Amino acid sequence: MSASAAQKVDPAHATLWARHYAGHDMIGTRTFGFWLYMLTDAMVYAALFATLGVLSHVVNLAGGPSSSAFINPVYAYGQTITLFLSVLIYGYSMVALKNGNRGGVIGGMFVAMLLGVVYLVISGIDIGNMFAHGIFPQVSGFLSIFFTIIIYHALHIIVGVVWMLVMMIQVAREGFSANVVYRLINLRLFWHFQAVIWVFVFAFVYLQGIVA
Amino acid sequence: MLVHLQGPWTPLLGRLTLQQIPFHVPILVVTFIVVAILAAMVLAATTYFGKWGYLWREWLTTVDHKKIGVMYILLGLVMLLRGFADALMIRTQQAMAVGPGSPGEMGAVHGYLTPFHLGQIFTAHGLIMVVFAATPLLVGLMNIIVPLQIGARDMAYPYLNALGLWLTTAGAALVMMSLFVGNFAHGGWYGFVPYFELPYSPGVGVDYWMWTFQLSAIGTSLGSINLIATIVKMRAPGMTWMRMPMFTWASLSTNLIALTSFPVLMVALALLGLDRYVGTHFYTAGMGGNLMLYNDLFWVWGHPEVYFLILPAFGIMSEIIPTFSEKTLFGYVTMVIASFAIGGVSWGVWLHHFFTMAAAPSVNSFYSVTTMLVGIPTGVKVFNWVFTMYRGRVRYELPMLWALLALFLLLVGGMTGMMNAFASNDYMWHNGLFVVAHFHMMVLVIAASIFGAVEYWFPKVFGFKLEQKWGKWFFWFMIIGTGWTFVPMFFLGFAGMTRRLDYIPYTQWSPYLHIMLVGMVFYVVAVLFFVAHLYVSLRDRVKNRVGADAWGTGRSLEWMTHSPVPAYNYAFIPHVNVLDEWAWRKENGLTELHPGDYEGIHMPKNTGVPLFLGMLFMGLGFALIWRIWWLALLCVALIVALIIIRSFDRDTDMTIPAHTVEQVESGARDETSVAMPTAGVRGGTVIAHSILQSGTSGISGSTTSTSPSLAPMDR
Numbered sequence: 001m002s003a004s005a006a007q008k009v010d011p012a013h014a015t016l017w018a019r020h021y022a023g024h025d026m027i028g029t030r031t032f033g034f035w036l037y038m039l040t041d042a043m044v045y046a047a048l049f050a051t052l053g054v055l056s057h058v059v060n061l062a063g064g065p066s067s068s069a070f071i072n073p074v075y076a077y078g079q080t081i082t083l084f085l086s087v088l089i090y091g092y093s094m095v096a097l098k099n100g101n102r103g104g105v106i107g108g109m110f111v112a113m114l115l116g117v118v119y120l121v122i123s124g125i126d127i128g129n130m131f132a133h134g135i136f137p138q139v140s141g142f143l144s145i146f147f148t149i150i151i152y153h154a155l156h157i158i159v160g161v162v163w164m165l166v167m168m169i170q171v172a173r174e175g176f177s178a179n180v181v182y183r184l185i186n187l188r189l190f191w192h193f194q195a196v197i198w199v200f201v202f203a204f205v206y207l208q209g210i211v212a
Numbered sequence: 213m214l215v216h217l218q219g220p221w222t223p224l225l226g227r228l229t230l231q232q233i234p235f236h237v238p239i240l241v242v243t244f245i246v247v248a249i250l251a252a253m254v255l256a257a258t259t260y261f262g263k264w265g266y267l268w269r270e271w272l273t274t275v276d277h278k279k280i281g282v283m284y285i286l287l288g289l290v291m292l293l294r295g296f297a298d299a300l301m302i303r304t305q306q307a308m309a310v311g312p313g314s315p316g317e318m319g320a321v322h323g324y325l326t327p328f329h330l331g332q333i334f335t336a337h338g339l340i341m342v343v344f345a346a347t348p349l350l351v352g353l354m355n356i357i358v359p360l361q362i363g364a365r366d367m368a369y370p371y372l373n374a375l376g377l378w379l380t381t382a383g384a385a386l387v388m389m390s391l392f393v394g395n396f397a398h399g400g401w402y403g404f405v406p407y408f409e410l411p412y413s414p415g416v417g418v419d420y421w422m423w424t425f426q427l428s429a430i431g432t433s434l435g436s437i438n439l440i441a442t443i444v445k446m447r448a449p450g451m452t453w454m455r456m457p458m459f460t461w462a463s464l465s466t467n468l469i470a471l472t473s474f475p476v477l478m479v480a481l482a483l484l485g486l487d488r489y490v491g492t493h494f495y496t497a498g499m500g501g502n503l504m505l506y507n508d509l510f511w512v513w514g515h516p517e518v519y520f521l522i523l524p525a526f527g528i529m530s531e532i533i534p535t536f537s538e539k540t541l542f543g544y545v546t547m548v549i550a551s552f553a554i555g556g557v558s559w560g561v562w563l564h565h566f567f568t569m570a571a572a573p574s575v576n577s578f579y580s581v582t583t584m585l586v587g588i589p590t591g592v593k594v595f596n597w598v599f600t601m602y603r604g605r606v607r608y609e610l611p612m613l614w615a616l617l618a619l620f621l622l623l624v625g626g627m628t629g630m631m632n633a634f635a636s637n638d639y640m641w642h643n644g645l646f647v648v649a650h651f652h653m654m655v656l657v658i659a660a661s662i663f664g665a666v667e668y669w670f671p672k673v674f675g676f677k678l679e680q681k682w683g684k685w686f687f688w689f690m691i692i693g694t695g696w697t698f699v700p701m702f703f704l705g706f707a708g709m710t711r712r713l714d715y716i717p718y719t720q721w722s723p724y725l726h727i728m729l730v731g732m733v734f735y736v737v738a739v740l741f742f743v744a745h746l747y748v749s750l751r752d753r754v755k756n757r758v759g760a761d762a763w764g765t766g767r768s769l770e771w772m773t774h775s776p777v778p779a780y781n782y783a784f785i786p787h788v789n790v791l792d793e794w795a796w797r798k799e800n801g802l803t804e805l806h807p808g809d810y811e812g813i814h815m816p817k818n819t820g821v822p823l824f825l826g827m828l829f830m831g832l833g834f835a836l837i838w839r840i841w842w843l844a845l846l847c848v849a850l851i852v853a854l855i856i857i858r859s860f861d862r863d864t865d866m867t868i869p870a871h872t873v874e875q876v877e878s879g880a881r882d883e884t885s886v887a888m889p890t891a892g893v894r895g896g897t898v899i900a901h902s903i904l905q906s907g908t909s910g911i912s913g914s915t916t917s918t919s920p921s922l923a924p925m926d927r
Contacts, residue, residue: 009789011800017784018449023814029368033441036471040433043475047509051483051494054505062493062500137492141500144492148483166856174862
């Protein structure tokens with residue numbers, strides 16, 4: 001391999017040094033790293049969903065309620081709508097970024113953030129209702145993983161909301177510097193990823209829970 | 213929401229009371245005094261020599277991948293010593309506590325360690341050796357070498373790199389702290405449920421184990437993101453995938469394993485944490501918990517982790533053996549494929565850690581077969597190394613000796629691994645010493661590779677070679693210690709001895725246990741030789757100075773820049789034309805390192821933020837272990853605040869001006885030329901490029917020289 005490759009290169013005319021090398025594309029590198037981070041988070045979710053699968057046997061209810069007994073699909077529906085709307089509007093905010101429109105980015109992000117907060121409120125009411133009916137994570141193995149997944153997802157939404165707040169300030173202060181742009185792109189990945197994960201949460205935790 | 217605890221708890225100090233400090237254990241008191249004296253000496257020396265500013269500027273706040281790598285390796289060596297001390301205590305206890313007539317000292321019925329104390333020791337030994345010794349050592353090596361091998365000026369995310377280091381250090385510091393404040397888990401390094409649940413392990417030991425593990429897992433995941441992004445995105449122009457050095461390939465494969473497996477460990481530990489702190493029922497006996505869930509989640513990480521550790525070792529061997537055989541690596545493409553095959557198979561073998569859990573025969577058969585499959589790519593690698601040496605001009609310098617030891621131990625460890633792969637065999641020796649001896653052979657492959665790598669790349673980082681004499685004593689005593697310790701362990705495994713015994717009822721095992729203790733004496737002597745090795749090397753550093761191509765037969769890019777490597781790695785980024793670029797350039801007389809006409813170089817600035825984040829994470833870990841909620845909340849708030857504040861910092865980069873680059877480059881040249889006196893090392897200080905200038909062709913024929921030319925390579 002190497003011997004044959006070496007013969008192909010003519011040492012007399014080979015380029016030995018990358019003069020005036022501009023370095024690597026910073027935004028692309030940062031975005032790639034964020035994809036890798038999301039892969040790790042996806043693995044966390046994979047492990048959690050696997051745990052949900054394991055702990056969904058009737059034995060794991062330990063005499064406690066199954067999810068079909070207490071899930072209120074209205075809340076999950078509301079969460080789906082707000083989160084997807086938020087992602088959509090964040091997408092519009094990114095269109096504004098392409099056009100270099102600072103106000104558009106901030107405005108879009110503000111609405112997306114508000115919808116994220118609405119999502120959290122719905123989620124809070126939903127979980128509060130369950131707690132009020134004596135449905136706690138401590139009741140059974142199944143409820144442990146049930147609450148762990150939805151609360152872990154809600155934690156991501158909190159992180160996203162705080163991040164958007166920070167980015168609105170940074171866009172206002174700095175405009176579209178390279179640092180701000182890569183963070184906006186990464187936040188977009190993050191926010192879309194939360195919607196993707198929600199699809200799984202909705203399908204495996206809520207829908208399957210009601211059917212089961 | 214929180215669980216009820218046994219024992220006292222106050223809002224201010226959580227579970228922390230004076231009773232938690234083990235005044236009554238003489239071993240720990242003595243250890244504490246020694247550690248305190250050492251720490252005081254280090255602090256006093258730093259103050260006396262006025263090195264605080266230097267320490268802060270050059271090391272604690274650095275984002276330079278080489279310095280971070282060096283600190284990783286120092287951390288790994290310190291923890292290796294700690295883990296070795298643990299091993300010494302285990303071996304001594306087992307040699308003493310044989311048979312009903314054996315004496316008991318210091319409160320123990322047999323031997324000198326109570327079962328509770330011994331339990332903490334073997335738990336700490338396992339955890340430390342895997343995640344706080346081997347992992348930092350390998351991550352440190354990858355940190356230093358991978359950017360150099362791909363012609364990059366730094367890692368993709370220098371700041372994140374420093375953060376990974378300080379998170380790992382925070383975890384290691386907490387492990388050390390558990391010696392003197394509270395206690396450590398005593399049920400084995402991989403944990404058992406429900407034994408590690410709060411009702412059965414009510415103390416802080418399991419919490420120490422859990423949070424230190426978690427911190428290192430986070431640190432390693434961040435490091436893996438960084439290394440993958442570096443390899444994928446930061447390669448020099450012309451370095452296509454198939455021109456990447458083998459160590460870089462191994463790093464890529466190994467970090468893909470880390471990236472995908474460490475999150476699973478985080479989940480396994482976090483769910484245990486929820487059980488212990490909030491009272492959920494993931495792994496509890498009863499209440500809908502599932503005991504095997506923990507084992508599965510843990511080993512879904514645990515087995516890939518094993519290959520996470522072994523693949524960089526394979527990568528190191530793949531660098532050292534060609535260099536000292538003066539041949540290109542045999543079967544480069546198959547080597548790449550084998551690395552990724554091992555990485556891929558690593559995901560499908562975890563159940564072989566608990567064949568005895570009574571899965572269906574079809575399940576056990578499946579994991580039996582996948583485990584045996586690992587032998588195929590590993591065998592490919594072994595044959596490739598052997599064929600690399602075949603008809604090569606093999607030079608038995610220290611790195612090569614270590615690589616050969618690793619190769620030999622790999623055969624022993626690999627073959628016994630194949631024996632373990634049979635589920636029917638495993639039923640007989642599950643949890644036995646045969647398994648323990650097998651995986652110690654494998655981790656010794658890693659250890660031998662690491663020592664080889666340290667010998668091999670030391671001149672690249674520090675500019676001088678380690679001396680040979682004491683290094684060889686160290687090497688041979690390590691071999692003797694390994695033989696005396698682990699060969700009897702295989703026999704004891706066949707005899708049916710199980711692991712982690714604090715008392716051995718069968719006196720007929722006594723001879724083996726005593727032979728193993730003799731082996732430990734050889735290891736202790738080896739450690740002393742290692743210290744002498746480092747001391748003599750430091751003392752004679754001027755004599756052992758080397759140029760860029762320290763071994764004379766280096767093949768990859770890292771030998772194309774000065775030793776020690778300047779902060780910016782390469783004054784000019786090399787353009788890569790072939791695999792083994794440096795060897796190819798030497799063959800064609802293209803060793804000029806391009807002097808003059810320098811340009812400014814853009815580099816990241818030092819920052820103390822990662823260090824502070826590491827400290828805050830350590831505080832968070834401590835607060836969670838002792839359940840000091842206000843401190844935990846404070847640390848979380850400060851961590852979030854610090855991350856946000858840092859994100860507003862626009863002054864994170866700098867440009868090294870061209871004239872500084874020129875100064876450094878010319879300084880490096882002078883140092884090389886001055887410090888090349890008569891070769892004081894057996895076999896000669898080998899400078900291939902200087903020979904090249906006198907007209908011989910290429911790397912062959914250059915290495916037997918004992919009187920190198922004084923002409924520096926880049927003049």
